[in-house]
Amino acid sequence: MAQSGKGKLNYRCPSCFMRDLDLDMFYDKDKKEYYCIRCQYRGTEEDVLAKNELARFRYGDIAKRYAMEDFENFED
Numbered sequence: 001m002a003q004s005g006k007g008k009l010n011y012r013c014p015s016c017f018m019r020d021l022d023l024d025m026f027y028d029k030d031k032k033e034y035y036c037i038r039c040q041y042r043g044t045e046e047d048v049l050a051k052n053e054l055a056r057f058r059y060g061d062i063a064k065r066y067a068m069e070d071f072e073n074f075e076d
Contacts, residue, residue, distance in 0.1 A: 014051035015041040 011025045013036035025034040025041075025048065035042045043051070 011045075011048050012052060013039060013041050014043075014048060014055055015039045017052065017055050 011034055013021075013023045013025050016023045016036060016039055021038070023036060023038055025036050027034050033042050033044050034048050
């Protein structure tokens, strides 16, 4: 999805992101808040950033490389 306006960052909707949907948010200059057209989430920049930080726990080890030996001691 294209970015809605010229800006330095492209914010993702935290509500949709928790459901594995990667949607850009739009910015309302009059209300000074971001909003999602898919789920009707609205929030300030600080609110969006804080909630996106909560979603990062799902991908905490995304940069870590695992070897098969790391999984050998696990039991079913």
